[in-house]
Amino acid sequence: MSAISDALLALTLLSVLLSLASHRLLALVKIMAFQGIVVSLIPLFLEQHMTMGSILMLQVLILMKGFLIPGFIYVAVKKIKIRREIEPIIGYHASLFAGLFFILISAFIADRIYTAHSLPKEHVLLMITAITTLASGLFLLMSRHKAITQVIGYLMMENGIYLFGTALAKQTHTQYLVEFGVLLDLLVGIMIMGIVLNNINSSFDSVDTKLLGQLKD
Amino acid sequence: MLEFTCLIPLFTGIIAMFLPVKFGRGILVVTAILHLQITVLAWMGKITPGLPQYFSASPEGLLVLLVASFIFLFISIYAVSYMSETEITSEPIYIGCTLFFLSSMSMVALADHLVVLWIAIEATTLMSAPLIFLHRSKSALEATWKYVLICSVGIALALLGCFFIVLSMDIGNVEVPITFSALGAVATQLDPIWLKAGFIFLVIGYGTKMGLAPMHTWLPDAHSEAPSPASALLSGALLNCAFLGVYRSHRLMYQAGLGDFSSNILIGLGLLSMLIAAIFIFNQTGYKRMLAYSSVENMGIIAFGVGIGGLATYGAMLHLIHHSLIKSSLFLSSGNILLGYGSKLISKTGNMARLFPKTFIAFFAGFAGISGFPPFGIFVSELLIIMGAFQQGRIISVSIFILALILIFAGASRLVMKMSFGAWNNEILIDEKMARVLPSYALLLTSIILCVWLPDSLYQTILSAIATIGGTVHG
Numbered sequence: 001m002s003a004i005s006d007a008l009l010a011l012t013l014l015s016v017l018l019s020l021a022s023h024r025l026l027a028l029v030k031i032m033a034f035q036g037i038v039v040s041l042i043p044l045f046l047e048q049h050m051t052m053g054s055i056l057m058l059q060v061l062i063l064m065k066g067f068l069i070p071g072f073i074y075v076a077v078k079k080i081k082i083r084r085e086i087e088p089i090i091g092y093h094a095s096l097f098a099g100l101f102f103i104l105i106s107a108f109i110a111d112r113i114y115t116a117h118s119l120p121k122e123h124v125l126l127m128i129t130a131i132t133t134l135a136s137g138l139f140l141l142m143s144r145h146k147a148i149t150q151v152i153g154y155l156m157m158e159n160g161i162y163l164f165g166t167a168l169a170k171q172t173h174t175q176y177l178v179e180f181g182v183l184l185d186l187l188v189g190i191m192i193m194g195i196v197l198n199n200i201n202s203s204f205d206s207v208d209t210k211l212l213g214q215l216k217d
Numbered sequence: 218m219l220e221f222t223c224l225i226p227l228f229t230g231i232i233a234m235f236l237p238v239k240f241g242r243g244i245l246v247v248t249a250i251l252h253l254q255i256t257v258l259a260w261m262g263k264i265t266p267g268l269p270q271y272f273s274a275s276p277e278g279l280l281v282l283l284v285a286s287f288i289f290l291f292i293s294i295y296a297v298s299y300m301s302e303t304e305i306t307s308e309p310i311y312i313g314c315t316l317f318f319l320s321s322m323s324m325v326a327l328a329d330h331l332v333v334l335w336i337a338i339e340a341t342t343l344m345s346a347p348l349i350f351l352h353r354s355k356s357a358l359e360a361t362w363k364y365v366l367i368c369s370v371g372i373a374l375a376l377l378g379c380f381f382i383v384l385s386m387d388i389g390n391v392e393v394p395i396t397f398s399a400l401g402a403v404a405t406q407l408d409p410i411w412l413k414a415g416f417i418f419l420v421i422g423y424g425t426k427m428g429l430a431p432m433h434t435w436l437p438d439a440h441s442e443a444p445s446p447a448s449a450l451l452s453g454a455l456l457n458c459a460f461l462g463v464y465r466s467h468r469l470m471y472q473a474g475l476g477d478f479s480s481n482i483l484i485g486l487g488l489l490s491m492l493i494a495a496i497f498i499f500n501q502t503g504y505k506r507m508l509a510y511s512s513v514e515n516m517g518i519i520a521f522g523v524g525i526g527g528l529a530t531y532g533a534m535l536h537l538i539h540h541s542l543i544k545s546s547l548f549l550s551s552g553n554i555l556l557g558y559g560s561k562l563i564s565k566t567g568n569m570a571r572l573f574p575k576t577f578i579a580f581f582a583g584f585a586g587i588s589g590f591p592p593f594g595i596f597v598s599e600l601l602i603i604m605g606a607f608q609q610g611r612i613i614s615v616s617i618f619i620l621a622l623i624l625i626f627a628g629a630s631r632l633v634m635k636m637s638f639g640a641w642n643n644e645i646l647i648d649e650k651m652a653r654v655l656p657s658y659a660l661l662l663t664s665i666i667l668c669v670w671l672p673d674s675l676y677q678t679i680l681s682a683i684a685t686i687g688g689t690v691h692g
Contacts, residue, residue, distance in 0.1 A: 117388055117408075134377075141370065147362065154370060161377050168384040175395075178271075181336040182376070188343050189369055196350060196365065200358050212359040215438040217497050217506070 005045035009129045011038050012163075013103065016136045019156065020095040023085050025148060029074045032152055036065030039133075039159045042126070043166050057176050064183050069155065069190050076194045077148060080201040090143040099136050106131030126167040134160030147200060147207040151193050158186055218267040219274055222255050222282065222323040230316030234309050241312040242297045248316055249290040252323070256286040260674060266327065273329035273398055276682035277534075280675075281461050282326035284538055285454035287663075288545045289319055291656035292453075295549050296446035298652035302556055303444070311351055311444075317344040318450065325458040329396040331379045335372065338426060338462055341455055342368045348447035349439050360435075360442035367435040368426055375422020375462070381415030382469075384408070397465045401685070404472035416470050416479055420486070423462035426455075429520060430490040433513045437497070440509035441561060445552025448505065452512045453545030457537055460519060467523060471686045476526070483524030484614055490517030491621035499628035503561045505551050507632055508544065511587055514625055515540040521618060522602040523686075529605025530688030532598045534679045539594030539664050540587075546660035547583040550576050553654070554636070556647040563632050567641030576649045577637060579657035584633045586664060588626045593661070594668040 015035040022028045040061035043054070077083075090098070110127035137157030141150050197207055204211045229248040233241040258264050259274055260283060266272040296315070305311055321344050324337035342365065350361035383395060388408040393399040400407070425432035440448045463483070470479035494514035501507040515536065522533025553576040558566045569577045586593030599622070606615035667675075680690070 138370075141366075150366060154366065154373070157370065157373055161373055161380070164377060165380045168380050168387070175332075178330065178332045178336070182332065185336055185339040185343065189339070189365070192343055192346050193365055193369075196346070196358065196361050199350070199353060200362060203353070203355055203358060209362075212362055214356050215359055215363075215442070217437070217501070 002045050005042055006125060008038050008042050008045065009125050012042075012129050012159075013132060016133055016156070017096060017099045019152070020099040020136060020140065021092050023088075023092060025077050025083060025085060025146070026074070028149065028152055029070050029077060032073070032155055033066050033070035035156070035159060036070060037062055039163060040065050042163065046123075046126075046166065053176050057179060060180065060183065064187055065159070069187060072190055072194050073148065073151060073155075076197055079198060080148070080207055082146065082148070082201075082207060085144055085146050085149055088144050090139075095139070095143060098139055099132070102132045102135040102139070103128065106135065123167050126163065130160050130163035130167050132160075133157075133163060136160075145208050145210055147197050147209050147212075150209065151190065151197070154193075155186075155190065219255075219259055219264050219327060220267050220272060221264075222252060222259070222286075222327065223320045225251055225255070226316040226320035226323070230313045230320065233316060234313035236309070238300075238308045238312075241309055242300065245293045245312050245315065246290075246297060248319070249286075249293040252319065253286045253290050256283050260678075270394055270396070271330045271333045272327040273396070274327065275329065275398070276678045277461060277464060278326040278328075280534065280538070280678055280682060281457045282323060284457060284541045285319070285322050285326065288453045288541055288660065289450065291659055292446050292449050292545060292549065295449075295552070295653055295656040298650060299444070299446055299552055299556075302647055305351060305444075306353070307351075310347060314344055314347040315447070315450070318348065318455075320344075322454055322458050325461060329398055331382060331395045331397065331400075332376070334397075334462055334465070335376050335379055338375070338423065338459060339369070339372050341458060342372065342426070345447070345451060345455060348450075349443040351444055351447070352442070354442075357442045360438040364435045364439040367432075371425025371432060372422050374418050378415045378418030378422060378466075381411050381418060382407070385411035385415060397469060400469055401472045404469055405474060407473055409473065409475060412470065412473055413475060413478060416466050416475075417482070419466040420463055420479075420482060423459050423466070424486060424520075426459035427463060427520075428456055428459075428490070428513050428516045429463075429486045430493040430513060430517070433490065433493070436513055437506045437509040440512065440548075441503055441505035445505075445548055445555060448508075448551070449545035449548035452509070452548055453541040456512060456516055457541060460516065460537065463520065464523060468686050476686065480524040480526060483520045484611075487517040487519070487521030487524060488614060488617050488621070490514065490520070491618065491625070495621045495624035495628065498625055498632075501628070501632060502563060504554065504563050504566070504632065504636060505548075505561050507563070507629060508547055508551060511547075511625070511629065512540075512544060514621070515544065515587070517621075518599065518602065518618075521614070522598075522605070525602065525606045525609055525611060525614075526687050527605050527689060528608060528691075529602045530683040530686060531679065531690050532601030532605055534683060534688075535594060535601065536598035538667065539598055542660045542664040542667075543583050543586040543593060543595065546579060546657040547587065549653070549657045549660075550580040550583060553649050554580070557645045557649065559646045563636055566636045567639035569637045572641065572645055573649050575651075575654040576657075579654060579661065581633070581637060582661055583657070584629065586661060588629070589622065592665050592668055594664045597668055 141153030321340035328334040385408040389406045428436040494510045522529040
């Protein structure tokens with residue numbers, strides 16, 4: 001575990017906390033772009049040897065997670081002319097506190113997992129970051145009204161799962177075709193969400209999910 | 218090259234997007250016929266997968282592929298007539314996405330690699346979202362948003378489950394490809410704790426897509442807001458594909474000797490789905506929502522049957538086939554009803570028996586079929602599941618199962634009677650046509666025929682699909 005990857009993981013945690021406390025949507029998108037780039041860089045500093053495939057994959061990852069996907073959300077935010085998330089279900093200070101709490105819990109879980117299986121301790125910080133990112137993504141998804149913040153929460157959750165894959169699975173990083181398929185699904189998913197978002201905005205004049213409550217039993 | 222079942226709809230879908238609508242409709246039907254032919258060839262064993270590290274022709278996959286391909290043909294014939302009656306702003310997109318949807322479902326049926334299966338199931342969500350969103354009404358937007366978000370988040374958790382299973386390989390020092398067939402052979406060496414954790418996440422993820430309660434919340438909205446041919450595809454083909462993910466994870470658990478753990482989860486979720494469907498069907502106001510809750514119920518029955526094991530597994534596989542046939546027929550009939558009355562509300566329909574005699578026969582027969590009356594196949598499959606459960610001595614589970622079936626029949630029959638014979642004095646908008654009734658008849662007829670005469674190759678395929686989890690027909 002090199003110092004660089006530790007620093008990158010700390011930056012990821014920082015971006016998670018920032019996104020929980022942020023109420024300006026454009027800033028949130030920029031934080032996600034930053035997080036995407038950092039998360040894609042992490043495997044580079046974990047592997048002992050670099051191959052042609054891993055370097056190519058790294059570039060694709062940075063392009064998609066750092067530029068294409070946030071770029072798409074950025075365009076959507078610009079189009080719908082909504083700048084702020086007002087009245088979140090759970091307030092910003094409480095969200096920040098929840099984020100810190102997730103770090104604490106995930107440190108506990110990661111420690112338990114690594115002790116129980118006597119795994120090498122070198123990846124324990126990676127595991128903590130992964131669980132925190134995953135939990136905070138789910139939290140963001142549930143605690144905000146604006147549809148766009150929910151998309152960002154989903155994206156953050158995906159980042160967490162990707163980190164999990166990096167932390168846990170040796171094999172997944174040798175199968176670039178499969179990894180590329182997962183990324184492509186993510187990209188198309190975000191694009192479709194963006195299109196639906198635009199349509200929600202034009203027919204409801206808002207992207208508030210409180211308005212999406214007509215269908216029920 | 219078995220992969221042609223994915224590639225051909227993909228290419229024709231791209232072509233259909235750029236062609237005028239008239240050609241597009243032709244392409245839809247031609248692709249459906251081609252797809253069925255390739256599927257039949259695959260059944261005869263004439264073609265094999267070109268990329269064996271990712272795809273395989275497993276018996277349960279072939280079964281789901283055949284069901285999807287068969288009902289797709291009839292739905293596409295119906296869709297051609299349906300689309301000429303309704304105003305659809307972007308019909309080429311509809312045709313293209315229907316074909317992409319078929320392509321992604323074929324990929325699910327053939328996938329053997331854990332993550333490729335995940336990619337394919339997520340792709341089915343993405344490719345079917347534009348179909349739900351077709352009418353662009355406010356409620357359609359809401360349904361699409363819920364569908365995409367709930368299913369994507371659910372399936373993202375399934376990816377986590379895949380990683381847990383890979384971890385269980387690493388801890389158990391197993392070096393095999395991450396495919397269901399390879400893992401099945403070495404299942405006992407996998408780490409049981411992580412395998413269990415992986416299974417739970419896979420069931421939550423794929424169960425969301427399959428419509429198992431309590432993760433079913435997207436299903437009634439999506440099925441009722443989608444145009445009827447798309448609802449028929451969602452209910453008849455897509456839910457089976459998601460079931461395939463659950464089934465393969467359960468089989469892996471069984472092979473690892475943890476079958477009891479996963480069986481109990483499946484039985485619990487299955488019964489919960491049935492009870493929730495029974496509660497919500499009782500006072501339902503929309504007929505398409507009623508059919509959607511019936512799909513939740515039937516997915517619950519399948520999960521229950523697979524969880525029980527033995528004879529019930531055979532019943533569950535039969536149930537999968539017959540539910541697809543009958544439910545897609547019912548959704549196609551509901552499209553005629555929607556065109557005729559212009560409303561999805563049961564209170565704004567009535568007297569179908571006199572106004573729409575042909576649709577009425579299909580709808581009423583379909584309702585009898587889905588409620589488990591002979592001569593339709595669901596009668597046999599539910600009977601086998603109940604017998605299987607008694608053989609295993611699961612008396613309490615099977616009593617809840619029977620209670621839920623009775624409640625659902627009682628609730629739904631009241632609504633169907635109102636639709637069929639209730640008073641109705643207004644004009645009807647669009648009359649029924651033979652082209653929109655015959656596909657429903659054909660699907661129902663297939664269910665009757667399969668109930669009386671099951672082809673030997675189908676029988677053998679079901680047997681080999683369930684043999685690995687201890688399913689048998691001899692109790």
